[in-house]
Amino acid sequence: MRKILVLSLLLLTYLFSQEPSKEVLLLHSYHKGYKWSDDISKAIENNFKPHSNINLTTIYMDTKKVSNEKYFKKLYKQQFKNRKFDVIIASDNSALEFLVEYQKTLFPNTAILFCGINYFDEKLIEKNGMRKYISGVIEQVDLKKNFELISKVHPKLDKLIIINDRSKTGLIMKDDLQKIIPEYEEKFEIEYIDDMQMKELKQHVSKTSDNTALLFVLLFKDKTGKFFTYKESLEHIKSFSHVPIYGLWDFYLNYGVIGGLLTSAQAQGDAVSKMALEVLNGKKVDEIPILKESPNRYIFDFNELKKFDIKIDKYIDEFNIVNRPFSFYRKYKLLVNITIATMIVFIVLIILMKANINRRKKLQRDLSNRLEFDKVLLDTIPNAIYYKNVDGKFMGCNLAFANLMGLSKQSVVGKTAFDFFPHEIAIKNTKIDEKLLKTLKTDTSEMALHLSNQEIKYFILNKAVYKNIDGRIGGIVCIMDDITERVQQKQFLIQQSKLAEMGDMVAAIAHQWNEPLVELSAQIQDIQTSYLLNELKDCQVEEFVNDSMVQIKYMSRTLSDFRNFLKPSTKKVIFPIKKALDEINEIIGKQVFYSNINMKFNYLDDEELVVYGYENEFKQVLLNLINNAKTKIIENSLKENSKGNIIINISKSKDYNKIEIIDDGGKIDEKIISSIFEPYFTTKKDGTGIGLYMAKVIVEDKMQGKIKVKNIGNSVVFTIKVPYKKD
Incomplete structure (x- = not known):
């Protein structure tokens, strides 16, 4: 019982391991023994041989003798x-025409692949809705190249x-020859024969x-209708011809033709059998394109070439030769050449x-020296x-x-950067690195670094992507430029610029305090008089205290504004323009x-x-521009005794908020207008030349804005554009 079970299991395993059987029908238009058909069969059989599950059935219609489709x-x-059948292969025109007409009756829904089709017309396979079932290889004789x-x-x-017959194929060939012959009649005489007896x-x-x-x-039939095999007709011609004979099909080789650009039956069979294997493996036939370029080859008979002393390699680069005598070098040319080349190599x-x-x-040695030099x-x-x-990991420094x-x-x-820099700076640098690795460009950014000794240093980070010797991205190199001294110097200049404004500021405070001081003086005298006359009342004292506190608070606010103006801003913030003004x-x-x-x-x-940006520094810029405008107007009014105007327009644009400061104190000389923002440039007798320079530094360098100046008529317009959101 155990043996039976084991044998049953082995039998089942064998059965299930076998590939499913495939049935293929090869339908030839002509008879067995016709070399064209036999060569096609041979090529198909050779390609199917490794596939043991393919059963090939070959049928010959023999339409050269029998042509009754019914x-x-x-x-x-x-x-x-x-x-x-899983697929049907139709060899030559008659077989394909028969299958197009009767596939639905005899072999419904079966895929058809054709080969050896002369003068292929798409209309043939579109008949009866057959296009989706058919593909294949076209046979096309190349008369012009021959x-x-x-x-x-x-x-x-x-x-x-030119020797031909009047068969269906022969008549088609005649039509094609008549298109080619006129091109060569001037070179040599051409005689076309298709109506002679063999004798x-x-x-x-x-x-x-x-x-x-x-x-x-x-030449399958002569004028009398006598039938010849392909071999018999050519042997007859060869027996009484003393001149070279060229052909159009490869099955005439070995029987007297030199060769030519031949239509190859084996190439046709090889191509169509490969298509059949695709269909058998599950590919739909309408997904396989028709091979419209016939796989023709230049093939020649060695004996005929030798007989007429023709060196064919003088005229053609790629060709095959049959019947060539054995030559060890020629047969193993590649091996010999490889051996010699290998020895030389x-x-x-x-x-x-x-x-x-x-x-x-x-x-x-040089590389070691260079590495040591680079390290130093x-x-x-x-x-x-x-x-x-x-990956963002440091490889060295x-x-x-x-x-x-x-x-x-x-x-x-x-x-990583998170081990050296504050979290916010590390994230910013990581994002910059990711962008650089994608764009392969360079980047420059600023960074304020708080060191462990409580010192603050400012750096410009210059970054670029570097590549390895194989072209792959290696990573990022960064050079840190210490700009602490420059930043501090700029801040010093800003403070110096503020101090330069202090004269005007003190004068402004004097003007601001003049009225409240007069008011306080009058109230004190009034209280003193009331006291001396014994007319001082509690309500008067309370009113005096209230009025005095209003004036004192006003004076205190003026001092507070002055103190805030002098205090440097250390951090960018968002602040209202109206508050600053x-x-x-x-x-x-x-x-x-x-x-x-x-x-x-004017708030537009x-x-x-x-x-x-930096609030106090920005107020310094506004104060500087308004003071300059005031000074110019005062100088101009002394000459012309007129009232001046300073107009400040505040408006919004796409990426910036814009402030225009317009004064009618007289235009700036066009010769110097392009120089007024340069350091230490001044037209004032006691001027320092740093006010407008620092205004440009604050607006453009520190706040990433724009400042420019222009004349409009007799007025000067300073335009400031500053960002209203974080970078």
Whole structure:
């Protein structure tokens, strides 16, 4: 019982391991023994041979003798009534035409692949809705290239005799020949023969001159209707011809033709069988395109070439030769050439290896020296330098960076930006690095670094992507430029610029305090008089105290504004433009008024506009520009005794908020207008030349805005554009 079970399991395993059987029908238009059909069968059988599950059934219609389609329909209906095929291969026109007509009746829904089809017309396979079931390989004789070949090989040719018959294929060939012949009639005489008996043809061809060639097309029937096999007709012609014979099909080789650009039955069978394997593997036939370029080849018979002393390689680069005598070198040419080449290569390699080893030793020595030099060079550079890989991990640094971080160079390796910089700065730098790795560009950014000793240093980070020797991205290198001194110097200049404004500020405060001091003096005198006259009442004392506190608070606010103005801003903030202008107006508004100047603020947008930047420094810029305008107007009014105007327009644009300061104190000389923002440039007798320069530094360098000036008529317009949101 156990043995039976084991045998059953083995049998089941064997059965399930076998591939499902595939049935293929090969339907030939012609008879068995016709070399064209036999070569197609041979190529198909060779390609199917490795596939043991394919059952090939071959049928010959023999339409050169029998052409009754109704007979074939009855025959195949009876013959294949109990069989179903996975694919049908139609060889030549008659078989394909029959299947197009009767596929739905005899082989419904079966895929059809054709080969050897002459003068293919798409309309043929569209008949009866058959297009979706059919694909294949077209057979196409290239007459033009064969004519070109004959004219090249025989430049002194006097006459070309074309031999054909009047079969269906022969008549089609005749039509094509009549299109080609006129192009060559001026080079040599062309005689076309298709209406002679074989006996007459022998006599005619035997009398041809030596400068004659034959083009053998077809000859299955002569004028009398006598039938010849392809081999018999050519052997007859060969027996009485003393001139070279060219052909159009490869099955005429070995029987007397030299060769030519031949239509190959084996190539047709090879191509169509590969298509059949695709269909059998599950591919739909309508997904396989028709091979419209016939796989023709230049093929020649060695014996015929030798007989007529033709060196075919003088005229054609790629060709095949049959019947060539055995030659070891020719048969194993590739192997011999590879062997010789290998020996030469080994000899050359042996000669070069020693020199290469010596060169490598020298290069290794030079490379070691260069690496040591680069290491010293990096450590000598005062700028902090580091480089990291694409994952953001530090791969190395120079001594300046290690000292900055208070670490050794070895301990830096493997760390990330989050180990050295504050979290916010590290995130910003990581985003910059990610962008650089995508764009492969460079980047420059600023960073304020708080060191462990409570010191603040300012750096410009210059970053670029570097690549490895194989072209892949290696990572990012960064050079840190210490700008602490420059930043501090700019801040000092800003404060110096503020101090330069202090004279005007003190004068403005004097104007601001003048009225409240007079008011306080009058109230004190009034209280004193009431006291001396014993008329002082409690309500008067209370009123005096209240009025005095109003004046004192006003004076205190003026001092507070002045103190805030002097205090440097250390951090960018978002602040309202109106607040900044109101505080400036509190400081110098009355002084401007008492200078006979009308200062007007125009807010051109309904919403309250803001600025992103350094608030006190920005107020310094506004104060400087208004003071300059005031001074110019005062100088101009002394000459002309007129009232001046300062108009300040505040509006919003796409990416900036805009402030225009317009004064009518007279235009700036066009010769100097482009220089007024330069450091230490001034037209004032006691001026420092840093006010407008620092205004440009504050607006453009520190706040990433724009400041410019222009003349409009007799007025000067300063335009400031500043961002209203964070970078």
